[in-house]
Amino acid sequence: MTRSIVAALLLASATPALSQTVPPQVADLRDQALKDDYAWDIVEGLTTEVGQRMAGTEAEARAREWAVRKLTAMGFANVRIEPFDMPVWTRGHEAAEILGPYPQRLVITALGNSASTPPEGITGEVVGFNSEAEFEAAADSAVRGKIVFVSHAMPRTQDGSSYGYFGGPRRQGPTVASRKGALAIVVRSIGTDYHRNPHAGVQRFEDGVKPIPAGALSIPDAEQLQRILKRGKPVTMRLTLVSQVTQGKSGNVIAEVPGRDPKAPVILVGGHLDSWDLGTGAIDDASGVAITTAAAKRIMDAGRPLRTIRIVWFGAEEVGLFGGINYQKKHGTEPHYAIAESDFGADKIWKVDSKLGKAREAEAKALQLALSPLGIVPGSLEKADGSDIEPLLNAGLPGVALSQDGTHYFDIHHTPDDTLDKVDPESLRQNVAAWTTMLATLTGGIESEPKRHKRR
Amino acid sequence: MTRSIVAALLLASATPALSQTVPPQVADLRDQALKDDYAWDIVEGLTTEVGQRMAGTEAEARAREWAVRKLTAMGFANVRIEPFDMPVWTRGHEAAEILGPYPQRLVITALGNSASTPPEGITGEVVGFNSEAEFEAAADSAVRGKIVFVSHAMPRTQDGSSYGYFGGPRRQGPTVASRKGALAIVVRSIGTDYHRNPHAGVQRFEDGVKPIPAGALSIPDAEQLQRILKRGKPVTMRLTLVSQVTQGKSGNVIAEVPGRDPKAPVILVGGHLDSWDLGTGAIDDASGVAITTAAAKRIMDAGRPLRTIRIVWFGAEEVGLFGGINYQKKHGTEPHYAIAESDFGADKIWKVDSKLGKAREAEAKALQLALSPLGIVPGSLEKADGSDIEPLLNAGLPGVALSQDGTHYFDIHHTPDDTLDKVDPESLRQNVAAWTTMLATLTGGIESEPKRHKRR
Missing domain, CATH: 3.40.630.10 (Zn peptidases)
Structure with missing residues (x-):
C-alpha cells in the first residue's frame, strides 16, 4: 500500500x-x-x-x-x-592499518569520547563478532588485550527505528569492551550506505569504566575486515585515533x-x-x-x-x-x-x-x-x-x-x-x-x- | 527504446x-x-x-x-x-583548507605526477573558472601566482565518451596552469557522483613545463568552493599535496x-x-x-x-x-x-x-x-x-x-x-x-x- x-x-x-x-x-x-x-x-x-x-x-x-x-x-x-x-572532545590524526596477513589501510573515524592512542598508534590482534549480542556473550579471555571488532549490518527503516537496536555496538560496545579488558574497539559504522565514509557518533563510557580507543570503520572497510578474518589467519591491526579533551x-x-x-x-x-x-x-x-x-x-x-x-x-x-x-x-x-x-x-x-x-x-x-x-x-x-x-x-x-x-x-x-x-x-x-x-x-x-x- | x-x-x-x-x-x-x-x-x-x-x-x-x-x-x-x-609517484599527506573568508577544510587528492608542496603546504588566493576553455582563454595576469580552480561538471554517458572532453581540466589543466605562471591547480573531480571521495587520475606535464602542485577536489567540495567564490570576497586556500618520485x-x-x-x-x-x-x-x-x-x-x-x-x-x-x-x-x-x-x-x-x-x-x-x-x-x-x-x-x-x-x-x-x-x-x-x-x-x-x- x-x-x-x-x-x-x-x-x-x-x-x-x-x-x-x-x-x-x-x-x-x-x-x-x-x-x-x-x-x-x-x-x-x-x-x-x-x-x-x-x-x-x-x-x-x-x-x-x-x-x-x-x-x-x-x-x-x-x-x-x-x-x-x-x-569539548576533538579528533586528531586517524588511521587503521592491517599489518598482516594482508597489509592494507582501512578507513576509520573515532567515536565521540574515544580515548586517544599515542600518535604512533597501538597494535593488536583483531577478534571479530557479528553482533553486539555475540560480543557481549563472549568470555573476557577471548577479548582481553585485543582489538575488538563488532559488525552488525543495520537495515533501512522509514521511521529510523533500526538505529536504536543496531546502534548498540557504537553506544554500549566501547563500555563493554573496556570492562572485558579489550585494548580497543572498532565497529562497523552505524549506517546503510556503501561508501568509504565512516559514520561518527557519540558514545559515553559508563561511570568508573576506563576509556579505550573506539572507532567506526566505513561499511566497505568493515566488510573487508570481515572477509579478511573469515580466512582464519591471525589479523594484526595498527590503530591510530588521536583526540583531545578541553x-x-x-x-x-x-x-x-x-x-x-x-x-x-x-x-x-x-x-x-x-x-x-x-x-x-x-x-x-x-x-x-x-x-x-x-x-x-x-x-x-x-x-x-x-x-x-x-x-x-x-x-x-x-x-x-x-x-x-x-x-x-x-x-x-x-x-x-x-x-x-x-x-x-x-x-x-x-x-x-x-x-x-x-x-x-x-x-x-x-x-x-x-x-x-x-x-x-x-x-x-x-x-x-x-x-x-x-x-x-x-x-x-x-x-x-x-x-x-x-x-x-x-x-x-x-x-x-x-x-x-x-x-x-x-x-x-x-x-x-x-x-x-x-x-x-x-x-x-x-x-x-x-x-x-x-x-x- | x-x-x-x-x-x-x-x-x-x-x-x-x-x-x-x-x-x-x-x-x-x-x-x-x-x-x-x-x-x-x-x-x-x-x-x-x-x-x-x-x-x-x-x-x-x-x-x-x-x-x-x-x-x-x-x-x-x-x-x-x-x-x-x-x-614511481606516490602520495603523502594531503589537505586543502579555506583560510578565509569562510574557514573550512575541503577534501582533496593529488593528481598523478603532481609536484610536491612542502609538508606545511602553500598558501594562495583562489581564482575560479567554470570550464577548461574559460581557463585557457584567461590572461596570464589573472592567474599568475594564484591557485587556479577549474570546475566543469561531467555528465553521465553510457559509452563513457564524456570522460574525454570533461577530463580536460585534469589532463591538460596542470600544464596550462604552469605555463600561465599559476602557483598550483585544483580541479573538480572528473566524475559523476556526489560523495566526499575525490577522483585520482594521471596527468603529465608536457616537456619543458615546470611541475606545480595539482589536485582534485571531491565533487561536493568543488561545488562548495564555487558557492564560496560566488560570494565575491577574496578566497585564500592552504594546499598541502605531498608526494615523492622514486x-x-x-x-x-x-x-x-x-x-x-x-x-x-x-x-x-x-x-x-x-x-x-x-x-x-x-x-x-x-x-x-x-x-x-x-x-x-x-x-x-x-x-x-x-x-x-x-x-x-x-x-x-x-x-x-x-x-x-x-x-x-x-x-x-x-x-x-x-x-x-x-x-x-x-x-x-x-x-x-x-x-x-x-x-x-x-x-x-x-x-x-x-x-x-x-x-x-x-x-x-x-x-x-x-x-x-x-x-x-x-x-x-x-x-x-x-x-x-x-x-x-x-x-x-x-x-x-x-x-x-x-x-x-x-x-x-x-x-x-x-x-x-x-x-x-x-x-x-x-x-x-x-x-x-x-x-x-
Whole structure:
C-alpha cells in the first residue's frame, strides 16, 4: 500500500473527523509554504559560510554569530545567545592499518569520547563478532588485550527505528569492551550506505569504566575486515585515533515571533546548530533549524499570532544534548503550549504524532486533517519525540512530532557526505509547509496588520 | 527504446545475417558461463588479499605474486612475469583548507605526477573558472601566482565518451596552469557522483613545463568552493599535496591456454593488475582481469582450443600504460589473431565493436550473432579499443571491444569507493559469458579431451 492509501484508510476510519474543515488561513499558509525559499537560504548559507560546526569549538561559535546575524536580519525579536560551558572532545590524526596477513589501510573515524592512542598508534590482534549480542556473550579471555571488532549490518527503516537496536555496538560496545579488558574497539559504522565514509557518533563510557580507543570503520572497510578474518589467519591491526579533551563554550541561539498575548504559553520549535565535524551538517541539522525558522518566518510575514513562537537553535546536541539540558534548566518551569524539534534530515514528512493531552484531542485531530494534503499520515495522539526536547517531553510538556522519511537518512548521517547537495529543495519545502501548518493550527489565529518587519 | 529493441532492429536490418546460426559449442559455453564463479573468486581474492596495488609499489609486487599463484593454481600454462623499470609517484599527506573568508577544510587528492608542496603546504588566493576553455582563454595576469580552480561538471554517458572532453581540466589543466605562471591547480573531480571521495587520475606535464602542485577536489567540495567564490570576497586556500618520485619495478603477468596449433597466432585477452591507491581497484580493474581470465578458464575446462589464448594482467596502466608499452616492445611483432581488453568496470556489456578486417567480416558477424542473446548490440566492424592494447591496435593488430555500460562507472572511478561491494555478481557473469562467447567464436573450435587440469 502506498502512503496515501494508508493515510486515506486511516482518515476514513478513525482519525480525524471528516466533517471538520481546515481553516482557510491555515490552508493558505500551508499551500504558500510549498514555494518557500527561506529554508534553502538558511541551509545554503550556514553550510557554505560556516561549514562544519563541532560542538564547543570555535566553528560552533562562528555558527552562533552567523545565526544571530541571520535571525536578526530576518526580523525576529529577542534574538539572543544563552551560553553554557562544556567539555569539548576533538579528533586528531586517524588511521587503521592491517599489518598482516594482508597489509592494507582501512578507513576509520573515532567515536565521540574515544580515548586517544599515542600518535604512533597501538597494535593488536583483531577478534571479530557479528553482533553486539555475540560480543557481549563472549568470555573476557577471548577479548582481553585485543582489538575488538563488532559488525552488525543495520537495515533501512522509514521511521529510523533500526538505529536504536543496531546502534548498540557504537553506544554500549566501547563500555563493554573496556570492562572485558579489550585494548580497543572498532565497529562497523552505524549506517546503510556503501561508501568509504565512516559514520561518527557519540558514545559515553559508563561511570568508573576506563576509556579505550573506539572507532567506526566505513561499511566497505568493515566488510573487508570481515572477509579478511573469515580466512582464519591471525589479523594484526595498527590503530591510530588521536583526540583531545578541553573545556569550552557552547550556547543556544533563541529568537521569537512575539504573540499578541505575551502571557500565553509559548510554542517552541527548533533544531540543533552544532554538527559533526566530518561533513557540513546539511541534513543534520542545518535543515532542521532552517525548516522550523522558515515556518516561523512565514507566520510572522502573515501577521501576529496569538501565542509567541520561540525558535531555538540548540547548541552541542550531537555530543550529549548539552543545549537541550541547558534549555530545560533555564526554561523548563515556564509554561509551553507545544514543543517540537526537526532533527531527522530533509526528506519529506510522512507522519505526524502528537501528545497534547486528552483535553486537546480536537486540536490534535485538526492538525492531522490540515497536514493530510501534504501526504502526511495521522499517527499517534499519545507520543512525541525530539532529541533536545526530550528532557522537556519527559517532564510532561505537550509535544508534536513531524516525522521525516528516514529511509535514506542513515546513508549520510554523521559522515563526511552530509553536505548541501544531499538536500532536495522540493522535500525541504514540503517540510516547511508542514511546520507552517502546525504553527498556524496551534498558534491561536494570526491577525494580519501593517508589516513591521521588512521581508528580505 | 530498450537495448534489446535496438539490438532487434539492428539484427533485423543489416548485421548480422539471420540465416546464420550460433555453433552449439559456442552457445553452450555462453549459457554455462552465466553461472560462472571464477571471476568473482578472482575479484574477491585480489581485492581482499592484496587491496590497493599502486603501480611500481611493493603492493603491486605482492599483487603480481598473488597473480602467479592464482593463475598457476587455476591450471594455466606458461605463467610468468615480464618485469620492467619505471618511475614511481606516490602520495603523502594531503589537505586543502579555506583560510578565509569562510574557514573550512575541503577534501582533496593529488593528481598523478603532481609536484610536491612542502609538508606545511602553500598558501594562495583562489581564482575560479567554470570550464577548461574559460581557463585557457584567461590572461596570464589573472592567474599568475594564484591557485587556479577549474570546475566543469561531467555528465553521465553510457559509452563513457564524456570522460574525454570533461577530463580536460585534469589532463591538460596542470600544464596550462604552469605555463600561465599559476602557483598550483585544483580541479573538480572528473566524475559523476556526489560523495566526499575525490577522483585520482594521471596527468603529465608536457616537456619543458615546470611541475606545480595539482589536485582534485571531491565533487561536493568543488561545488562548495564555487558557492564560496560566488560570494565575491577574496578566497585564500592552504594546499598541502605531498608526494615523492622514486625508481621502481613493475611487470606484466602472463599465462596461456596452449592451442592445438602452437604456430597459430595467439588471441590476447586481459586487463590491468595495478590500481589507484585510494580504493581496492575492484572495478578498475580487478574485474577486467577476472572476467577475461574466467572466460579463458572456461574454454580450457571445455577442452583444447585451436589457437593459444594468452592472458595478460598488465602492470602500471593507470600511471601511463607502462605495461602495454612494454608488451608491445616485447611481443608487438608476433602475429596476434585478435586482441581485447576489459577495463571499464563490471557493469553489463551492452555493445560489441570489432576491427578484424574486411576478409574476416563473416567471423565478426558470427560474433555479433552469438553475443546478441546476452543483450549486446552489434556495433561497428571498423573499430576496437582498450588502454593497454592501444599501441598494438594503432600498429594494426585485429581487435575486439566488448563495451561495458559506463552510466555509473564514473561514480566510482579512481576513488576510495572502488571496492568489492560495487561489483554486481550477476553483471560480472554476463561479462564472463560475453568473453567466453568471443573466445569460443574466435579460437577455431575446442576439442574436448580427457581433462588434464583439475577444476578447482
